[in-house]
Amino acid sequence: MRTNLSVEEALALVLAEARPYEKTEELPLREALHRVLAEDLSSLVDHPDQDDTAVDGYACRQEDTLLARPEAPVRLRVVGESPAGRPFLGQVGPKEAVAVYTGAPIPKGADAVIRVEDTRREGEEVLLLAPASPKDIRPKGDDLKRGEVYLKRGDLLTPARLGLAAAMGHPRLRVYRRPRVGILTTGDEVVEPGEPLPYGGVYNSNAYTLMGLVAEAGGEPVLLGKAPDDREALKERLKAEELDLLLTSGGVSMGEYDVVRRVLEEEGEVVFWKVRQQPGGPLLLARHRGVPVLGLPGNPVSSMVTFFLYGRPFLFALLGRTDPPYTRLRATALTPFKGAKGKKVFRRGILSFQEGLVVRTTGNQSSGVLRSMAVGNALVVLPEDQDKEAGQEVEVIPLTFVL
Numbered sequence: 001m002r003t004n005l006s007v008e009e010a011l012a013l014v015l016a017e018a019r020p021y022e023k024t025e026e027l028p029l030r031e032a033l034h035r036v037l038a039e040d041l042s043s044l045v046d047h048p049d050q051d052d053t054a055v056d057g058y059a060c061r062q063e064d065t066l067l068a069r070p071e072a073p074v075r076l077r078v079v080g081e082s083p084a085g086r087p088f089l090g091q092v093g094p095k096e097a098v099a100v101y102t103g104a105p106i107p108k109g110a111d112a113v114i115r116v117e118d119t120r121r122e123g124e125e126v127l128l129l130a131p132a133s134p135k136d137i138r139p140k141g142d143d144l145k146r147g148e149v150y151l152k153r154g155d156l157l158t159p160a161r162l163g164l165a166a167a168m169g170h171p172r173l174r175v176y177r178r179p180r181v182g183i184l185t186t187g188d189e190v191v192e193p194g195e196p197l198p199y200g201g202v203y204n205s206n207a208y209t210l211m212g213l214v215a216e217a218g219g220e221p222v223l224l225g226k227a228p229d230d231r232e233a234l235k236e237r238l239k240a241e242e243l244d245l246l247l248t249s250g251g252v253s254m255g256e257y258d259v260v261r262r263v264l265e266e267e268g269e270v271v272f273w274k275v276r277q278q279p280g281g282p283l284l285l286a287r288h289r290g291v292p293v294l295g296l297p298g299n300p301v302s303s304m305v306t307f308f309l310y311g312r313p314f315l316f317a318l319l320g321r322t323d324p325p326y327t328r329l330r331a332t333a334l335t336p337f338k339g340a341k342g343k344k345v346f347r348r349g350i351l352s353f354q355e356g357l358v359v360r361t362t363g364n365q366s367s368g369v370l371r372s373m374a375v376g377n378a379l380v381v382l383p384e385d386q387d388k389e390a391g392q393e394v395e396v397i398p399l400t401f402v403l
């Protein structure tokens with residue numbers, strides 16, 4: 001077992017646990033939002049499927065219209081119309097025009113379009129007050145070319161990408177199944193909200209913060225409740241759930257892991273324990289029957305921060321996601337931030353934009369103060385042995401994308 005690792009060493013070991021993940025399913029478009037594509041997607045069509053018009057107006061031959069001016073309009077005969085969805089199938093000859101509507105194919109023979117605002121209609125004729133031009137023609141394949149790959153395996157299906165998949169003609173998409181992430185609570189003092197709080201008791205908040213973070217990271221949270229006192233019962237429980245990652249909360253500070261630790265020892269191995277960081281110093285990585293286990297420290301802030309910094313990147317790596325698990329920005333500190341000797345520190349801050357990015361502290365930075373995570377929207381990263389004063393630049397990791 002390794003111990004006292006740097007954040008970077010610990011993250012590398014966690015990511016090394018991400019084995020190729022092959023669990024996929026096919027979903028209709030309407031169910032695929034925020035899932036991750038499991039295959040490259042190429043377009044089944046050209047879009048537009050032929051040259052079409054980007055404006056309402058008249059399609060004609062440019063050479064007929066070159067001299068058109070408001071004082072000397074050019075007169076063309078309107079031989080038909082081509083609304084979107086009902087294309088004009090004839091030919092546009094010299095001195096002829098076809099009324100076209102945005103999205104309609106350009107009829108054969110025409111090579112230019114004039115906007116309706118630059119024309120005057122007189123019965124079967126149209127007067128052009130300016131020359132027609134090809135600039136409002138969208139060439140075939142301008143947006144999508146048949147056979148070309150526009151979405152990649154590992155791409156998160158955002159609303160725009162879901163629309164793009166639809167535009168390419170795909171009714172169903174092969175996506176990764178959400179990795180199943182077990183959340184196991186430990187601690188005799190921990191009780192469920194709704195139960196009476198015993199002397200020295202604490203309500204279980206970690207199960208719910210972790211449930212939310214797992215879902216946000218694309219996983220399927222599997223709430224396993226509190227670790228039973230009985231080793232065999234815990235083994236059966238874990239076997240039945242077929243997990244891709246197991247999170248435990250609490251009981252890691254002095255390596256006393258009770259039932260959980262003994263099950264891990266009997267059926268698995270501990271890869272590392274303790275990282276030079278705060279909060280989250282006592283983080284533990286283990287393996288249990290091929291499933292990586294992150295032993296998250298019980299303090300509410302520590303369990304959230306360690307999941308965000310290690311669990312979330314693990315899930316992204318597992319699915320080969322093309323977007324990063326989090327971003328790093330630089331902001332000006334509005335308040336001082338205290339570092340720690342020999343440890344990388346992650347303070348909670350409120351990040352906002354005031355001519356530039358600025359960040360201020362959420363107040364009490366104790367690992368037991370969950371409010372700091374609820375009020376804050378970013379982690380302020382302090383390298384080992386470094387305090388930051390107000391006015392200095394700091395590294396920040398946004399926790400949400402709403403500032």
Ligand SMILES: Nc1nc2c(c(=O)[nH]1)N[C@H]1C(S)=C(S)[C@@H](COP(=O)(O)OP(=O)(O)OC[C@H]3O[C@@H](n4cnc5c(N)ncnc54)[C@H](O)[C@@H]3O)O[C@H]1N2
Nearest residue numbers: 187190202203204205206250251252253281297298299302
């Ligand atoms: N002698 C030492 N004591 C501690 C050390 C140390 O190095 N030496 N490390 C401290 C650090 S740092 C942390 S973080 C915590 C980690 O503790 P554990 O992972 O062992 O967690 P617990 O002791 O079980 O609980 C800590 C704290 O969190 C509360 N808790 C636990 N589970 C939940 C839950 N599901 N929901 C809400 N709150 C929970 C628990 O009541 C405790 O207050 O250890 C330090 N101690």
Ligand code: MOO
Nearest residue numbers: 279280281302367
């Ligand atoms: O490292 Mo512990 O996570 O401060 O509270």
